[in-house]
Amino acid sequence: MADLLEFKNVTKVYSRGLLSRTTTTALSNVSLKLNENEPTIITVAGESGSGKTTLAMLLLGFITPTSGQILYKGQDISRLRGEDKMTFRREVQAVFQDPFAVFNPFYTVDHLLSVPINRFKLAKSKREARDKMAEALTAVGLRPEDVLGRFPHQISGGQRQRINVARALVLRPRLLVADEPVSMVDASLRASILETLRKLQKDYGVSIIYITHDLTTAYHIAKSIVVLYRGAVMEAGDVDTVIKSPQHPYTRLLIDSIPWPDISRRWGETEIKARESELTDHSAGCKFYARCPFAMEKCKIPPPLFRLSEHQAASCYLYGENLQIEAERLSELLPV
Amino acid sequence: MTTATLARSEVLQPSRLTLLLRYLRRNKGLAIGLFILLLLVLFTATGTATKDLNDAYPLSVKTKQPPSLEFPLGTDYFGRDLYVGMVVGLWQTALIGVLAGALGTLIGVVLGFISAYFGGWLDVIIKGICQILTPIPAFLIQVIIAGSLDKRDVTIYTMAFVVVLLAWMGPTLVIRSQVLTMKERQFVSVAKLSGMGDLSIIFSEIMPNLLPFIAAAFVGQVFFAVFSSFNLAVLGLGPLREPLLGNTIWAANQASAFFNNWWWWPMAPAVALVLILGSLALINMGLDELANPRVRRTE
Amino acid sequence: MADIFTWSITDATLDGAMKPVLEIVDLQVSYYTDAGRATALDGVSLTLNAEEKLGLVGESGSGKSTMALAMMRMIKPPGRIEGGRVIVDDTDLTALTDEAMLKARLSKIAYIPQGAMNSLNPVLRIGAQMVDAIRAHDPQASNSDIEERCRQALESVDLKRSVSKMYAHELSGGMKQRVCIAISILLKPKVIICDEPTSALDVVTQRQVMETIDHVQKQIGAAVILIGHDMGLMAQFVDKVAVMYAGRLMELSTVREMFTDPSHPYARALISSLPSLDNKGVFQGIPGLAPSLLRLPGGCAFHPRCTHVMEVCKTVRPKYETLPGGRKVACHLYSEKAS
Numbered sequence: 001m002a003d004l005l006e007f008k009n010v011t012k013v014y015s016r017g018l019l020s021r022t023t024t025t026a027l028s029n030v031s032l033k034l035n036e037n038e039p040t041i042i043t044v045a046g047e048s049g050s051g052k053t054t055l056a057m058l059l060l061g062f063i064t065p066t067s068g069q070i071l072y073k074g075q076d077i078s079r080l081r082g083e084d085k086m087t088f089r090r091e092v093q094a095v096f097q098d099p100f101a102v103f104n105p106f107y108t109v110d111h112l113l114s115v116p117i118n119r120f121k122l123a124k125s126k127r128e129a130r131d132k133m134a135e136a137l138t139a140v141g142l143r144p145e146d147v148l149g150r151f152p153h154q155i156s157g158g159q160r161q162r163i164n165v166a167r168a169l170v171l172r173p174r175l176l177v178a179d180e181p182v183s184m185v186d187a188s189l190r191a192s193i194l195e196t197l198r199k200l201q202k203d204y205g206v207s208i209i210y211i212t213h214d215l216t217t218a219y220h221i222a223k224s225i226v227v228l229y230r231g232a233v234m235e236a237g238d239v240d241t242v243i244k245s246p247q248h249p250y251t252r253l254l255i256d257s258i259p260w261p262d263i264s265r266r267w268g269e270t271e272i273k274a275r276e277s278e279l280t281d282h283s284a285g286c287k288f289y290a291r292c293p294f295a296m297e298k299c300k301i302p303p304p305l306f307r308l309s310e311h312q313a314a315s316c317y318l319y320g321e322n323l324q325i326e327a328e329r330l331s332e333l334l335p336v
Numbered sequence: 337m338t339t340a341t342l343a344r345s346e347v348l349q350p351s352r353l354t355l356l357l358r359y360l361r362r363n364k365g366l367a368i369g370l371f372i373l374l375l376l377v378l379f380t381a382t383g384t385a386t387k388d389l390n391d392a393y394p395l396s397v398k399t400k401q402p403p404s405l406e407f408p409l410g411t412d413y414f415g416r417d418l419y420v421g422m423v424v425g426l427w428q429t430a431l432i433g434v435l436a437g438a439l440g441t442l443i444g445v446v447l448g449f450i451s452a453y454f455g456g457w458l459d460v461i462i463k464g465i466c467q468i469l470t471p472i473p474a475f476l477i478q479v480i481i482a483g484s485l486d487k488r489d490v491t492i493y494t495m496a497f498v499v500v501l502l503a504w505m506g507p508t509l510v511i512r513s514q515v516l517t518m519k520e521r522q523f524v525s526v527a528k529l530s531g532m533g534d535l536s537i538i539f540s541e542i543m544p545n546l547l548p549f550i551a552a553a554f555v556g557q558v559f560f561a562v563f564s565s566f567n568l569a570v571l572g573l574g575p576l577r578e579p580l581l582g583n584t585i586w587a588a589n590q591a592s593a594f595f596n597n598w599w600w601w602p603m604a605p606a607v608a609l610v611l612i613l614g615s616l617a618l619i620n621m622g623l624d625e626l627a628n629p630r631v632r633r634t635e
Numbered sequence: 636m637a638d639i640f641t642w643s644i645t646d647a648t649l650d651g652a653m654k655p656v657l658e659i660v661d662l663q664v665s666y667y668t669d670a671g672r673a674t675a676l677d678g679v680s681l682t683l684n685a686e687e688k689l690g691l692v693g694e695s696g697s698g699k700s701t702m703a704l705a706m707m708r709m710i711k712p713p714g715r716i717e718g719g720r721v722i723v724d725d726t727d728l729t730a731l732t733d734e735a736m737l738k739a740r741l742s743k744i745a746y747i748p749q750g751a752m753n754s755l756n757p758v759l760r761i762g763a764q765m766v767d768a769i770r771a772h773d774p775q776a777s778n779s780d781i782e783e784r785c786r787q788a789l790e791s792v793d794l795k796r797s798v799s800k801m802y803a804h805e806l807s808g809g810m811k812q813r814v815c816i817a818i819s820i821l822l823k824p825k826v827i828i829c830d831e832p833t834s835a836l837d838v839v840t841q842r843q844v845m846e847t848i849d850h851v852q853k854q855i856g857a858a859v860i861l862i863g864h865d866m867g868l869m870a871q872f873v874d875k876v877a878v879m880y881a882g883r884l885m886e887l888s889t890v891r892e893m894f895t896d897p898s899h900p901y902a903r904a905l906i907s908s909l910p911s912l913d914n915k916g917v918f919q920g921i922p923g924l925a926p927s928l929l930r931l932p933g934g935c936a937f938h939p940r941c942t943h944v945m946e947v948c949k950t951v952r953p954k955y956e957t958l959p960g961g962r963k964v965a966c967h968l969y970s971e972k973a974s
Contacts, residue, residue: 014631028385047837047838047839047840048808048837049640060529062525062528086531088711089528089531090531092529093529094526094529096522096525098522101521101522101523102522102523102525102526103523104523104527104541104544104545105545106544107544112526115527115530115531115532116529116530119530119531119532120530120531131473156695156696156924157695158924161936174772186694186695186864186910187694187865187866187905187909188694188863188908188921206906213837214838215838216867252537253839254838254839255583257838257839257841257842258838258867259838259841259842259845259865259867259868259870259871259872260867260871261866261867261869261870261894261906261909262870262894263870263890263891263894265894266871267842267846267871358669
């Protein structure tokens with residue numbers, strides 16, 4: 001069974017400044033595997049600064065890792081050339097957060113759909129292209145005559161994001177990176193966009209990496225979850241288990257702070273230790289050390305992943321008694 | 337505040353012309369500038385059609401005549417019909433302006449794009465050259481070069497070239513910074529994901545959005561070219577036989593026109609210059625407002 | 636006098652307990668665009684008592700941000716306040732001169748906009764900005780008084796005194812937002828309007844900021860209006876919820892009523908479209924699109940999308956009435972029950 005995508009011990013470090021180089025570790029030693037024959041939806045959850053955007057950029061090939069490899073169908077993506085590269089481009093697509101930013105204001109919204117159809121030769125004639133566009137637009141709940149020929153500023157935010165998803169439908173990629181696809185969309189529309197994403201996975205066999213900080217939507221759409229904090233994996237596993245019974249202190253804090261639309265579930269009493277300074281990089285040990293209510297001496301050494309059950313693991317010494325699992329084997333925890 | 341979609345059948349979309357006219361009403365600078373330019377163009381066109389253009393050159397008509405019905409702007413010491421002189425001079429000035437302007441803008445666009453999009457060493461070199469050349473007093477260099485040319489070599493075309501030499505840095509830097517910001521926009525990332533190559537992205541995605549800037553840069557360059565060539569001509573460094581505006585003033589100065597009571601002689605080119613530069617400046621400001629939405633005033 | 640500048644809880648609870656501190660009467664705001672006149676607010680009325688927290692929810696285009704701007708009299712052309720009154724602490728803000736309104740802003744009514752952290756001056760230290768705000772309203776105040784007020788404000792939002800010496804870029808997003816809250820309470824306003832104050836923040840920081848707003852509100856006894864579209868935040872934070880649609884108020888209930896048994900069909904649809912931990916995988920949206928404010932449907936603005944639409948809904952606009960029990964609804968389904 002071939003691997004569609006493999007993230008092998010990927011680390012990304014940014015360094016700034018000429019004289020005194022300050023380094024920021026955006027991602028440290030993250031591994032992930034996606035199987036070709038089992039399309040699934042994985043959530044990469046984290047707040048800002050967690051590295052989730054860096055992960056997306058690496059996946060799409062916009063930036064290269066400092067160490068580690070990213071393999072698509074067995075080939076290192078930074079070495080792809082010619083037709084293989086074109087195939088990679090066609091098969092790995094994205095839906096971004098800001099519905100407006102993806103449109104070129106100079107062109108009508110058709111441009112977003114027609115360019116890839118053209119480039120990847122997905123239609124043999126102009127008529128076929130138009131049909132495909134109309135079909136995709138209808139599938140996301142839009143009437144083609146309502147949006148085609150319009151400029152992006154002439155339609156609503158919800159419609160724009162739907163067109164973005166329609167683009168993904170037209171392209172039928174193998175892997176879709178959805179970076180906060182519904183966070184800038186009205187609550188009433190989120191449901192249908194998420195439903196379309198699920199359809200992509202179920203009916204068209206697309207694997208989706210759903211990147212978000214909103215665990216409620218993640219819970220509804222994904223099967224497995226990886227929780228990132230400051231570039232490191234805190235907890236990973238089956239989404240039901242992790243969200244309903246989080247084990248890592250960070251995940252607990254995260255879940256506790258979610259504003260559930262449920263008055264019987266008010267914000268918990270877990271105290272929040274504020275992040276005093278954003279700029280210092282406490283990268284020596286566990287990334288969560290400075291804010292963890294259970295911090296111990298040994299946390300100054302980065303904890304490995306400890307397996308808690310078949311589909312859950314947390315990198316926290318609180319579970320030091322459990323079996324360790326290497327970072328590379330993270331995917332074994334994630335159900336499909 | 338975003339309003340929801342209006343179904344096509346419900347709302348009348350104002351026609352393109354109406355939108356243009358409405359915009360001109362808001363952007364009065366642009367409107368007035370264009371209007372003056374239109375007048376000048378009409379003046380030149382009718383003049384070329386009705387008058388004998390040779391009258392613009394010396395020894396064509398009676399000398400030193402004040403403005404009259406026969407000679408609407410009078411004649412000068414050398415026997416030029418100043419009206420025809422203005423007609424010819426205006427379009428020659430325009431030619432220098434447009435030539436130098438176009439060349440300067442073209443260099444700016446090419447270098448600006450290369451520098452910003454590809455970055456790296458190219459960017460460092462191009463940016464460095466621009467930054468070194470910019471503080472050099474352009475006029476001084478122009479005078480030196482124009483002054484050292486053989487009188488017979490000075491034509492409209494050489495003047496345009498002299499003017500462009502130190503004018504291209506401005507557009508280069510401006511366009512470079514615009515491309516740098518555009519390059520980071522998400523629609524460029526999406527274009528890459530859609531399989532577009534670098535050149536396609538430059539021409540199809542980024543360039544169209546920069547058209548207002550390029551237009552504004554062009555008008556700025558034309559302004560600079562007209563102004564610089566005028567200054568050179570006033571010093572007597574232009575192609576002396578041609579009725580260029582600056583030449584006319586230089587000649588008038590040489591012949592002490594004001595002291596001799598031939599007031600009409602330098603008056604005509606002066607007014608013409610004010611009109612040209614004024615309209616170009618207004619158009620430039622107007623285009624600035626169009627290009628930069630932050631400067632745009634709301635209705 | 637020293638006690639103007641000291642905070643006391645007694646200040647807050649003594650007066651304003653029963654009398655409404657904010658009264659909006661029939662507010663009308665329109666925008667005159669190239670394509671016609673858009674009715675952003677169409678006769679909105681509500682009252683708020685001291686220490687009450689009201690949540691104003693609606694989709695984009697529902698008019699909730701316009702409400703905030705109208706209350707602050709910050710509507711710019713082509714928008715205009717066409718009618719209605721906004722009475723804060725016995726003063727009708729709509730009737731004030733521009734200069735008087737300048738004074739009223741921050742001292743009577745404060746506004747924390749979306750992305751407020753981007754509205755901090757990047758070249759001034761935080762302390763200087765706070766001093767600016769106070770001086771603009773009270774040029775005679777002494778330096779020591781001002782310093783004391785700033786210190787207290789920062790303390791209320793759980794920031795160290797050293798923050799006043801910092802620049803905006805040295806602070807995190809959450810800290811910047813808390814600075815904005817501190818600035819907004821410097822003059823002890825009676826009403827604080829928060830327009831999606833946490834939309835750019837992470838979940839944990841968001842909770843921290845909301846808990847801060849809750850804390851300062853209790854401390855100065857102000858009323859708070861939280862504007863947003865995140866129903867979850869409302870459930871955690873407010874006492875009452877008002878639902879807006881197409882510039883009109885559809886329902887106003889207590890938070891408990893809204894989440895357990897909403898009356899208006901639109902509110903009902905909103906609540907049932909919320910994802911919860913119990914029904915995994917069930918997605919329910921609201922079919923249709925919000926109407927254009929240029930061409931509102933006749934009668935009830937929601938009727939084209941309503942599952943309980945009746946004939947009368949298409950032609951007669953339902954009155955915004957009080958039901959027994961205190962909640963207010965604008966819906967023909969309840970017009971007989973109204974008092």
